[in-house]
Amino acid sequence: MKSKNYHMTPAQFREEGKKIIDWIADYYENIEEYPVLSQVKPGEIKDSLPISAPQKSESIDEMIRDLNEKIMPGITHWQSPNFFAYFNSNTSFPSILGDLVSSGLGVQGMIWATSPAATEVETRVLDWLAEMMDMPESFKSTSTGGGVIQDTASTAALTALIAARERATKFQSNNKGLEEKLVAYISTQTHSSVEKGVKIAGIGKDNLRLIDVDENFAMRPDLLEKQIQKDKKDGLHPFFVCGTVGTTSSTAIDPIKAIGEICKQENCWYHIDAASFGTAMICPEFRHFINGVELADSYSFNPHKWMFTNFDCNVFWVANRDELINTFSILPEYLRNKATETGEVFDYRDWHIQLGRRFRSLKLWFVIRHYGVEGLRHHIREHIKLAQDFKNWVAESKDFEVVVEPLLNLISFRHIAGDDFNIRLMNTINETGKIYFTHTKLNGQVVLRMNIGQTHIEEKHVKVAWNIIQETAKKLV
Amino acid sequence: MKSKNYHMTPAQFREEGKKIIDWIADYYENIEEYPVLSQVKPGEIKDSLPISAPQKSESIDEMIRDLNEKIMPGITHWQSPNFFAYFNSNTSFPSILGDLVSSGLGVQGMIWATSPAATEVETRVLDWLAEMMDMPESFKSTSTGGGVIQDTASTAALTALIAARERATKFQSNNKGLEEKLVAYISTQTHSSVEKGVKIAGIGKDNLRLIDVDENFAMRPDLLEKQIQKDKKDGLHPFFVCGTVGTTSSTAIDPIKAIGEICKQENCWYHIDAASFGTAMICPEFRHFINGVELADSYSFNPHKWMFTNFDCNVFWVANRDELINTFSILPEYLRNKATETGEVFDYRDWHIQLGRRFRSLKLWFVIRHYGVEGLRHHIREHIKLAQDFKNWVAESKDFEVVVEPLLNLISFRHIAGDDFNIRLMNTINETGKIYFTHTKLNGQVVLRMNIGQTHIEEKHVKVAWNIIQETAKKLV
DSSP states (O other): OOOOOOOOOHHHHHHHHHHHHHHHHHHHHHGGGSOSSOOOOTTHHHHHSOSSOOSSOOOHHHHHHHIIIIIGGGOOOTTSTTBOSSSOOOOOHHHHHHHHHHHHHOOOOSSGGGOHHHHHHHHHHHHHHHHHTTOOGGGSTTTTOEEEEESOHHHHHHHHHHHHHHHHTTSOHHHHOOOSOEEEEEETTSOHHHHHHHHHTTOOGGGEEEEOBOTTSOBOHHHHHHHHHHHHHTTOEEEEEEEEBSOTTTOOBOOHHHHHHHHHHHTOEEEEEOTTGGGGGGSGGGGGGGTTGGGOSEEEEOHHHHSSOOSSOEEEEESOHHHHHHHHOOOOGGGOOHHHHHTOSOOGGGGSSOSOOOOTHHHHHHHHHHHHHHHHHHHHHHHHHHHHHHHHHHHHOSSEEEEEOOSSSEEEEEETTOHHHHHHHHHHHHHHTSOBOEEEEETTEEEEEEEOOOTTOOHHHHHHHHHHHHHHHHHHO | OOOOOOOOOHHHHHHHHHHHHHHHHHHHHHGGGSOSSOOOOTTHHHHHSOSSOOSSOOOHHHHHHHIIIIIGGGOOOTTSTTBOSSSOOOOOHHHHHHHHHHHHHOOOOSSGGGOHHHHHHHHHHHHHHHHHTTOOGGGSTTTTOEEEEESOHHHHHHHHHHHHHHHHTTSOHHHHOOOSOEEEEEETTSOHHHHHHHHHTTOOGGGEEEEOBOTTSOBOHHHHHHHHHHHHHTTOEEEEEEEEBSOTTTOOBOOHHHHHHHHHHHTOEEEEEOTTGGGGGGSGGGGGGGTTGGGOSEEEEOHHHHSSOOSSOEEEEESOHHHHHHHHOOOOGGGOOHHHHHTOSOOGGGGSSOSOOOOTHHHHHHHHHHHHHHHHHHHHHHHHHHHHHHHHHHHHOSSEEEEEOOSSSEEEEEETTOHHHHHHHHHHHHHHTSOBOEEEEETTEEEEEEEOOOTTOOHHHHHHHHHHHHHHHHHHO
């Protein structure tokens, strides 16, 4: 007698899967009808769900019903063309399909042998990307370096910090713990993830120096140099510098080459975080922003921000993969295998913190092939053009001012009526659900941010957004 | 004039998406026709792909063709019912659908406000799971603790280590770096990820003690106690102990309660890693394996191993969420928002290393609702029964021996002809592609491992596997 089987059959999956595909297509067709920023109160979603798990099987139809009725009110619509908050985290239909294939295959590519394709597609696609951005040869797998997919830029920065820590201690800190005071350097505008990484790596925030910035909010290399000399004089050990291509608050681009030269001279690991702006480097006219990248030890950006690839997908390159592998490699008996022992393969679990890994390069592969380099460049240029339009409208307005000239697709601006007014303006607009944007502070003042990078954004969305901001400001004044 | 647009439309997505759904259904219908372990040589997949990214757009049909022709030969089929290697990383159709919804929505739930549902579904579903496993109240969000989804058990262990480091240094190590010698304790059988975590956290491997095990490969609490006393006498600071429920090599279960009592007495953070076996705790008859869990500070397991949920999905609970949040919280201006300031919401980015996060609880929600608690228990029990059958066949054979009595679904066994023979036997079988299993070492001797946890495994698969192993051994002797 065959026992009861609770699994969904392939035939049922065909049927239910197509319902979900249609549900997603419907969602994108109607996405502008939802309030961009979820309007629910804390606890509202949780309280709508049963306190205990169901004992008996429920149907996919019931789940779809609950998605529509209970979950959707709690969604902030990151894929809406009216989403201008933070840095976007855009996706695209080809990326969703690539990720679906990955879920379907369900391989765990921790080492080469556990699915050679999961490793080799990743290696090849990251070499493609390196070439698309005219990266130095050393960052390619065919040379001394190579790329690997990490979950986020936070993790990439932490990974760089740990490898840097190992190099600085002559590969002793993994074994002995930290026995000297290492010092890391960022600017006052660097993303908070580096501070978090410095804490996790046992360096300590007190040993992180925040170098002041120039009038464009870019790190001042003269002050970096001065601080490093001071720290050396105090018996400390400078070991790591992070440069940023596109800071979160103002899209500042640190002087990549000047910092790199200091790093070389002072023997510091040089990590470049291009989380959001990195995508633009595929356009030759913007590539000059990372001139000097050949001086870097590691470089990362997030295709899951602006390159139509769904979260999570950070790409991280190193110029010298041996240092990275020596830092993260552990080979217990249960993972020994013939391919690893030949030394002919990459085992990517030695390139990062986690052991297990998903086949994430498939979505990148789908995205790059669907758009072609040409299509990717086209849309990035469009977004930058729309951002420049928006900036011009702000510049022409008598009530608003541009705070920083936008280099790419983020506009930092504010109403002239002061901090409280700007926050009130932003909250009032966000509560309408028509558009969603966020704020930061620069030089102690509130600044509004409009990030233009949504997959399906068109000129009309930017125009409507600017109208809403102007009209609301007039009413509130 | 409307400019060229390279995006896929919702209508095209409906069509292409359904092709991919069918492709996945076809795959599962034919999965047993593929060699389980990929038979390609290093470089073969990479060399089959173009050296450069395409300039022009390619079609989804071309990608599907390449999937079939170029990628599939490089896949090791983790979802095959003939996969018995490592710990399985099973998935199920409902999980694939839940993950597809997550990809489709494309929300980035770093903080509550960026999609309240992404936070609150996670909180609720992890409370469900805690209840399903009869976890102590303190681990629930309604009490002092709560659960969060991490990518892997490696990251969960690292997260616990960092929080433990902070507690042990009175929340000073994040700021000052490590200024004293902290010591962590695991057994000789604990997973290598804890060693990796100890390195990353700046503790140093030299400050990690490997406590010896008893005849069942479980940690000896008397030796743990002795080592802690010795380290204290030497002026060191014991701060962290990891107990394992189901070690990788032999499925040993450490004495959870006895270790917990030592941790309480010595004021050590007690982390329990139940990565693979944790799923079985939803069956009341196996729950006794974690008696004493109420003494733990943190507990984690991987629904992406044995609970039909696709990678990555680790669940991690703490008894005191304030300690965790105090360890990982950073609040830059650009993430400030009203909901966070009320203190009424969880911002999960403060519960882990990364900032960004995917809506991963959807797949767990789909899985638990599709199977119901009843269905999940049914299949776990089936797997354990099949493992016991296999063990009995081994025990009855005159050529093979059971190395460790299997407590749950992993059988450790070997042929009596010695180490070299066992490795040769395993490699010979794996190269046929009929089944795939792996080895480890226990007490210095090679041991073969059969892990029985594939979603679609049936009795016939286990019988065939045992026949193949026996027949091949006869031929090779």
